[in-house]
Amino acid sequence: MKNWFPPIGLSILTVLSMAMSCQSNEETKDSFIELTPEANFGGSIVGFNNPNAIDASTDVLIFELKFYLSKIRAVATDNREYELVDYCFFDFRNPDFTKCRMKLPEGVNVKGLRLNVGLDSTQNYSDPASFNQSHPLSAARGMYWTWATQYRFLLIEGKANQTGLIGSSSDQGISYHPGGNHLYIEDVFLPLNLGVGNGSTRSVLLKLDITKWFNGVSGAIDPITESNVHAAPEDQALGKRFIENFSSSMRLQ
Amino acid sequence: MYVPLPPLVFPIENPIKTERIELGRLLFFDPILSVDSTISCSSCHFPEYAFSDTLEVSKGAHGRLGFRNSPSLFNLAWKPHYFKDGGVRNLELQVLAPLLAPNEMDFGSEALLKRLNESEIYRNLFLETYGSLPSLQLAVQALASYERSLVYNQSRFDLFLRAEIQLTEQEMAGMRLFYSPELACSHCHSGVLLTDFKFHDIGLPESEDVGRYRVSLDSLDKNKFETPSLKAVSLTAPYMHNGSFQDLKAVIEWYSTEVKWQTFKEKELSPLNLSASEKEALLAFLLCL
Numbered sequence: 001m002k003n004w005f006p007p008i009g010l011s012i013l014t015v016l017s018m019a020m021s022c023q024s025n026e027e028t029k030d031s032f033i034e035l036t037p038e039a040n041f042g043g044s045i046v047g048f049n050n051p052n053a054i055d056a057s058t059d060v061l062i063f064e065l066k067f068y069l070s071k072i073r074a075v076a077t078d079n080r081e082y083e084l085v086d087y088c089f090f091d092f093r094n095p096d097f098t099k100c101r102m103k104l105p106e107g108v109n110v111k112g113l114r115l116n117v118g119l120d121s122t123q124n125y126s127d128p129a130s131f132n133q134s135h136p137l138s139a140a141r142g143m144y145w146t147w148a149t150q151y152r153f154l155l156i157e158g159k160a161n162q163t164g165l166i167g168s169s170s171d172q173g174i175s176y177h178p179g180g181n182h183l184y185i186e187d188v189f190l191p192l193n194l195g196v197g198n199g200s201t202r203s204v205l206l207k208l209d210i211t212k213w214f215n216g217v218s219g220a221i222d223p224i225t226e227s228n229v230h231a232a233p234e235d236q237a238l239g240k241r242f243i244e245n246f247s248s249s250m251r252l253q
Numbered sequence: 254m255y256v257p258l259p260p261l262v263f264p265i266e267n268p269i270k271t272e273r274i275e276l277g278r279l280l281f282f283d284p285i286l287s288v289d290s291t292i293s294c295s296s297c298h299f300p301e302y303a304f305s306d307t308l309e310v311s312k313g314a315h316g317r318l319g320f321r322n323s324p325s326l327f328n329l330a331w332k333p334h335y336f337k338d339g340g341v342r343n344l345e346l347q348v349l350a351p352l353l354a355p356n357e358m359d360f361g362s363e364a365l366l367k368r369l370n371e372s373e374i375y376r377n378l379f380l381e382t383y384g385s386l387p388s389l390q391l392a393v394q395a396l397a398s399y400e401r402s403l404v405y406n407q408s409r410f411d412l413f414l415r416a417e418i419q420l421t422e423q424e425m426a427g428m429r430l431f432y433s434p435e436l437a438c439s440h441c442h443s444g445v446l447l448t449d450f451k452f453h454d455i456g457l458p459e460s461e462d463v464g465r466y467r468v469s470l471d472s473l474d475k476n477k478f479e480t481p482s483l484k485a486v487s488l489t490a491p492y493m494h495n496g497s498f499q500d501l502k503a504v505i506e507w508y509s510t511e512v513k514w515q516t517f518k519e520k521e522l523s524p525l526n527l528s529a530s531e532k533e534a535l536l537a538f539l540l541c542l
Contacts, residue, residue, distance in 0.1 A: 127345065127346065127390075128349070129345065129346075129349055129362075129389045129390040129393045130390050132388075133362065133363060133366065133388075133389070138362070138389075139349065139353065139362040139389055140361070140362045140363045140389075142361060144349075144353070146340075146341055146346055146347075146349055146350035146353065146354075147336065147338070147340035147341065147350065147467070147468065148338075148340040148467065148468040180470075182470070231467065232463075232467065233463060233466050233467060233470050233472075236470060
């Protein structure tokens with residue numbers, strides 16, 4: 001016996017197709033920004049694995065940089081804030097995590113972004129084994145430290161030495177892994193006149209001035225003598241200074 | 254008075270099932286989980302030592318030393334937190350820690366999953382057990398299920414409490430000392446699992462390992478470690494968080510002559526000044542836990 005499903009199925013398909021088509025038209029009107037971090041030394045863009053001066057007497061080489069930003073909001077010219085994304089994860093060595101795409105609110109004149117550095121206490125409480133391997137909060141990102149700290153908010157690895165000496169046996173390994181709810185940095189405002197979205201995707205550079213990590217709002221950090229931040233209690237004061245300096249090293253372009 | 258163990262505690266998302274325990278058991282004893290395939294969980298947690306080992310601190314992958322004495326894995330299901338500093342909140346996360354720690358299994362989760370998925374045996378076992386291929390979450394859940402199944406309540410003391418056997422006179426004397434207000438061992442080693450699960454500083458020499466302070470960042474917690482359960486304590490030498498006491502006699506001697514609280518919140522506990530016969534009685538009791 002022939003059933004009567006095909007005509008109804010076709011109708012449903014037609015309606016669905018119209019709905020998707022409408023949605024598709026809507027999507028084309030949406031505006032996005034694509035945030036891409038770019039590390040530099042005092043404005044000079046350099047690749048990783050190259051030594052660069054952070055001051056007159058010290059060179060630093062960075063070979064790993066990963067970090068979380070969270071609660072990213074668009075700030076309108078009337079100072080209203082619009083939540084864009086819960087969190088973004090960036091990993092300079094993993095091409096899957098070099099950008100973060102965010103949908104801008106419609107018809108809003110945006111004068112900058114406000115964001116937090118690290119993960120909030122709820123995100124930080126996540127179980128890293130519960131996410132699939134490609135998820136920003138998965139254990140596969142190498143950001144989870146099971147003891148107390150939970151997620152490391154930043155993970156920076158590299159070397160430091162006196163000017164011109166990087167590559168020699170006197171290199172000091174540097175390793176900054178601040179994390180923990182007490183090191184969560186909130187409400188960093190990064191000005192950039194994005195105006196009103198025009199239905200396209202705008203690329204925005206998140207510029208990180210590495211020299212400011214070692215000489216920023218919370219003072220100077222000598223990477224040769226203050227080279228490590230992990231979970232130990234005695235590391236926390238340096239961790240706080242480092243993540244504050246990191247937060248102040250960011251600007252949008 | 255005999256108090257039975259409470260019903261087994263497990264998270265809703267990881268119910269206890271025989272096939273999960275069995276898969277966890279296979280993983281537990283398989284060096285496939287360490288980066289250089291040299292150690293398994295059982296390399297530091299031997300069944301014959303109540304799932305602890307006999308070293309002060311265990312060796313991980315690449316021969317790297319850990320920094321604490323390997324604990325017994327008996328009766329983990331009822332613990333409110335894990336590790337001697339209580340820094341891990343559930344058993345599933347506890348399982349994850351040694352897998353990722355550089356001085357233990359040292360395995361990135363991607364590499365671990367690749368290896369499990371390359372194994373036809375594990376692919377099939379995960380499919381049979383969970384209906385899906387190996388994932389980090391499922392591997393962790395299986396291992397936690399196995400660890401949760403390691404229940405021990407068959408000691409001489411358990412049998413005595415169930416009125417199934419009699420203790421010797423010496424063991425009875427040790428028990429009375431243990432529960433006496435003067436010695437107050439049971440002040441901390443309390444309840445059915447012989448632990449209060451709290452953190453205490455008993456005045457052991459300070460070391461790099463700052464204990465609970467590492468987790469709480471409260472300096473009052475410096476050198477505090479969780480009271481260990483004394484279940485099967487005769488099998489878990491050496492003792493203390495750093496394995497610094499080779500046997501129970503040394504532990505008893507410490508409490509007899511040197512123990513002291515070093516915190517501001519705990520009551521003072523002076524050395525117990527035990528006689529030789531009291532030490533022997535306490536030892537006899539500890540051996541039957």
